[in-house]
Amino acid sequence: MSHGIAEGNSFAFTTGAYGNRPTFVLTRNRVDDQHEISLYELAPHDIATARRDRFERTGKSVTISVCELDEAIVGDSSPSELPGSDDTAYDWDDWCAIRIATLRSGAFSEVSYLIEATFRDLDLDPETVCTGDPASVSLPEAAGVRLSIAFRAMKPMRRRDRLREVAKGIDQMSLGECYYWHAKARSPSSPSGTKALRVLLADHI
Incomplete structure (x- = not known):
């Protein structure tokens, strides 16, 4: 694992792959009287389509859900x-959103701990998406990567104690470790990457 972490650490001292452009969006919604929170990764259409095609070619059960930004x-x-953007008027014409996961109920409650910790580092108010009316927030790459591994790991889990362990464990990870697990979760050749993270943090398969 050290090699992957070393590669991930290189991101800690640079801007993201697309400069300072926000590359994740966190959205709180209310569906059928239930609050839910969804994380999306933003990418150019051709990049998102190519990633979806790679997963489809592997024939794995994991699928990539791509939607328009709106x-x-x-x-x-x-x-x-x-909120969360640097107010630069980037061109978004050829961009779309890749859904990472949607969390509800207990998972929503427990991931709020990690959202609050992540937002503190960004000088953002976590109540924007953790309470109140439906809203969206833009996130830079590093913050999005940290939340993305949490959303993927927590999606199939139900026990509150294990959900809490995952949130706390990811909060304590270095940025390099987050990029390492993010890469494993995104790779069609490593379908068990997220499962391994759940086992590591919460002894959950």
């Missing part, structure tokens, strides 16, 4: 206009 964002704002 389906991932509450309201009519672009990612540049949401």
Whole structure:
């Protein structure tokens, strides 16, 4: 694992793959009287389509869900206009959103701990997406990567104690470790990467 962490650490001292452009969106919604929170990764259409095609060719049960930006964002704002963005008017014409996961109920409650910790580092108010009306927030790459491994790991879990262990464990990870697990979760050749993370943090398969 050390090799992957070493590679991940290189990201800790640079901007993201697309500069300072926000590359994740976190959206809180209310569906059928139940609150839910969804994490999306933003990518150019060709990149997102190529990633989806790679997964489909492997014949694995994991699928990539791609949608338009307006389906991932509450309201009519672009990612540049949401809280969390640096107010740069980036061009989003050829971009789309890849759904990472949607959490509800106990998983929503427990991931809020990690959201609060992540938002503190960004000087963002976590109540924007953890309480209140439906809303969306833009996130830079590093924060999105940390939350993405949590959302993937927590999605199939139900026990609150194990969900809490996952959230706390990811909160304590270095940025390099987060990039390592993020890469494993995104790779069609490593379908058990997220399962391994659950076992590591919460003894959950």
